[in-house]
Amino acid sequence: MTPGVRPLIAGNWKMHGSLSEARALAGAVAEGKVQGAELLVCPPFPYLLPVQGALAGSTVALGAQDCHAAAKGAHTGDISAPMLKDCGAGFVILGHSERRADHGEDDAAVRAKAEAVLAEGLVPVVCVGESEAQRLSGEAEAVVAGQLAGSLPEGFAQAHGVVAYEPVWAIGTGRTPTEDDIAAMHARIRAELAARFGAAGGTLRILYGGSVKPGNAKAILALPHVDGALVGGASLVAADFLAIASAV
Ligand code: PGA
Numbered sequence: 001m002t003p004g005v006r007p008l009i010a011g012n013w014k015m016h017g018s019l020s021e022a023r024a025l026a027g028a029v030a031e032g033k034v035q036g037a038e039l040l041v042c043p044p045f046p047y048l049l050p051v052q053g054a055l056a057g058s059t060v061a062l063g064a065q066d067c068h069a070a071a072k073g074a075h076t077g078d079i080s081a082p083m084l085k086d087c088g089a090g091f092v093i094l095g096h097s098e099r100r101a102d103h104g105e106d107d108a109a110v111r112a113k114a115e116a117v118l119a120e121g122l123v124p125v126v127c128v129g130e131s132e133a134q135r136l137s138g139e140a141e142a143v144v145a146g147q148l149a150g151s152l153p154e155g156f157a158q159a160h161g162v163v164a165y166e167p168v169w170a171i172g173t174g175r176t177p178t179e180d181d182i183a184a185m186h187a188r189i190r191a192e193l194a195a196r197f198g199a200a201g202g203t204l205r206i207l208y209g210g211s212v213k214p215g216n217a218k219a220i221l222a223l224p225h226v227d228g229a230l231v232g233g234a235s236l237v238a239a240d241f242l243a244i245a246s247a248v
């Protein structure tokens with residue numbers, strides 16, 4: 001944890017659940033009344049408004065999982081940052097490895113989307129992380145540094161942008177890096193942020209993501225420069241998500 005920084009526990013629901021399940025999950029998270037961390041849930045697009053309703057009166061924030069780089073236009077099937085803002089989203093996850101893999105999003109595309117998010121006054125949550133081959137060949141830190149340089153726009157620090165370090169091989173696999181490896185990567189990310197953004201980079205939140213569960217959350221969240229978690233599978237079970245948030 002970075003001293004003085006309020007941790008963020010973010011749930012990435014991906015393409016899971018029905019409308020009634022989304023409402024129930026959001027309602028249960030809202031009732032959790034977690035003290036030590038800010039909570040964020042990121043449902044699929046069609047559930048943003050009903051989830052916003054289920055969160056009403058709580059302090060749980062609402063986010064989306066992607067957006068288009070343009071504010072409007074002829075882009076069939078896409079969703080813009082102004083639309084997300086209209087639906088109550090305060091955060092937008094960008095550059096998740098599943099989008100980088102499934103939709104060919106490169107660093108430049110992620111940066112353009114992040115600029116669109118900043119233009120609406122929303123907070124980008126920019127994901128970075130190495131593949132298993134890159135980890136094994138010793139390139140992990142260089143890969144992540146390159147992704148940061150390419151994906152983070154100017155203005156990221158002023159907007160209190162969030163970085164999520166998610167090793168691709170740890171997502172949904174039940175495997176995680178060693179605590180030493182997580183700490184080393186987060187220290188490297190902190191150094192990159194400070195070099196680029198100065199003092200403001202020293203207090204940006206850096207989340208860890210990849211198989212965070214109630215059983216490993218406490219140890220991971222205690223590491224230096226780990227300022228929260230981006231949680232996939234375990235965020236679909238309210239009790240597990242709240243247990244992770246309570247481990248801060
Ligand atoms: P996981 O997913 O917690 O299911 O590993 C994390 C993520 O992809 O954000």
